[in-house]
Amino acid sequence: MLFSRPIAASGAALLAATGLLLGSCSSPARQPESAAAPAASDTTGTATNPAAPANSPLQVVAEFTAPQMVGVAVEPGGKIFACFPRWDYNPVYPIAEVGPNNTLKPYPDANWCMWNDSVKNEPLKHWICPQTVQTDKQGMLWVLDPAAPGLKFTVPGGPKLVKTDPKNGQVLLTVAFPESVAPRKSYLNDVRIDLQHNYAYLTESGLGALVVTDLKTLKSRRLLALHPSMKAEKGLVIKAAGHPMLDLQGKPAQFNVDGIALSTDNTYLYYCPLTGHKLYRIKTAALRDAALTDAQLARQVEIVGEIPATDGLEIDAANNVYLTSFKNSALMRRTPAGKIETLVQDDRLQWPDTYSFTANALYVATSAIHKTASWNKGVGQPGARFSIFKMAVPR
Template sequence: MRPAILPASLLALVVASSCSSPSSTANEVGATISADSTVATAPQAPANSPLQIVAAFREPQIVGVAVLPDGRVFGDFPRWDNNPINPVAEIGANGSVKPYSDANWCTWNETVRNEPQKHWICPQSVYADKTGMLWVLDPASPNIKGTVVGGPKLVEIDPKTNKVTRNISFSESVAARKSYLNDVRVDTEHNYAYITESGIGALVVVDLKSSKARKLLEKHPSMLGDTTLNIKADGHEMIDPTGKKARFNADGIALSQDFQYLYWKPLTSYKLYRIKTEALRNATLTDAQLGQQIEDLGKVPACDGMEIDAQNNLYMTAFENHSIVRRTPAGKIEPVVQDPRLEWPDTFAFGPNGMLYITNSAIHKTATWNKGIGRQDQPYHIFKMRMAQ
């Protein structure tokens, strides 16, 4: 089945945004919508939509998704304004949620405050690498109000045993108290991990052989959100409780199939950038020298999540018009699907049998961006759609 294609006239440069904003929600999957929420009519699926529902969660808010080669699905539910019981979970075929890697890792309360490296504090990203290993990125910043000392980490789990095989802790020189580690990609050929840091605006490069991490290009223009933009969703301008317009720094990230290029973009920006990973791995290069190697790839939608397929098409979530688009290797922006249920399409994962998985996190309808009143009108979802082979 081929994905539904939007008419080119509907594209006109769609605009989108990030997976790094808190929401006021309840604590458990299956919880009803909060009493202070304004419930509207939930968006309905178009008759020809290729999106299939994998799982639906009334609460808490899902952000990330990862899919293994065998089809196992994982999600993460960050501790923003709520306290999910299973912040990292394996999602069953019936939409059930199982704590991952176990209930102890999912526990974060006063009884375990002295061991922040052994528990999910505010996991932001789950990612399956090309070898089938699962990675969890934990910025350890509940409600995005500052990191827990000793908490920021990148954790590798072997899904065959469901055991942690690597746990890399980040010092404050890499993950400062105001940082928010956002998304990760793993280069299994050179044994490196690349991470966007959206709190301050930077990249973090991790040598997985030595577990040493370096923060690069901090506050470089390519890392910072554009302060002149008025990001909207559903025609609603994003304004926080203090009256400030939404501004999100480096967020979406993708790694080319041959591991030669890293792509990223600030969320509130229409610019896409890339750099050769060889440069990022060269510890002798200064930020100034790295900056000279950054390529500005021109105008694209403001977007949250990004992913690259086997043909090196770059997929982007475009939330202002409930869409997914892709950028071809030649630089052409093509529509992929539009569906009103894609309320803030957030994160991608490719699975077996040509399936593309997508979460919708409805960030723009959470209380943070609606004067304290949650306006979610449908469950959060994991969708999937079959891509042309």
């Protein structure tokens, strides 16, 4: 899942234009969730909206023109949840259940979705700038909120990981991250839940680090913050669908550790910087061992191999690592033997962002990052669609 701090650095005008307050976000008078017209089914394509290939296995689940969506999670009963962070937009429902015809329902309720001056003294009870929705193997829905609206700075006391029951919306657990774990310039990005050991593993993309949380004690540790595997590859210009990712000053995008995946047996945590072409892994037992120094932990980091620049990661029971290739508008995977396979290439995959697996289907969300103003000399590109697709689980 993409971290995109240069959006905040691109100027206050963008944020002011969307009604986004960096200190406390007030819901705008407009409601983009209901006002955004559903994207029509497009089989012929236009200059800005590509056509669906005749043989594409992708099925459109939902599409939005606003606000920007970055993540999707599907629970075993089939409920679909999406994440709309407070970046350039100020969504009314930053976490929502997705219904038929692109409808959205606030999750777990409207109060949690509200963030303004009236609730600023309750940062652990409201979504400030949620970044990730993730289901665990028991079907519980976890929401990771780095609490950094506009990708600027964290709201004091706001960074949190929240466990909920999607059947009834009940909040079951809230993990608060202190500033020593989530500094003011941090951006907690993605999370995987290890139910076998009762731990959570997170990427922190703002400065570059892993965060490990003991879900029994609710204590967290910030790890490997100085390790090269946590940092963007210097000098690399990443591209999305042929578009070089350059900020408003013409500098290449530098995105730190981002994608994360937990092996099915909970033995390895896989991860990668978004600006980079290397896939790394480390044994989760090492991450859980508080007696190891960072230097000792660093020696446990393995380079798995070369991969295309990717945003989201996932892994299956056969240890295939799934990649979202924004450069190729494709969904790909790396086999244990190191072969990179293309599962589907479809120009409608406008920056494929994150995966969600169910027993029979693979879901993916697109965030169209490369079409936003921050990466186009201050002018958003037409035709940006924020979509959820699904397809049969590849064999």
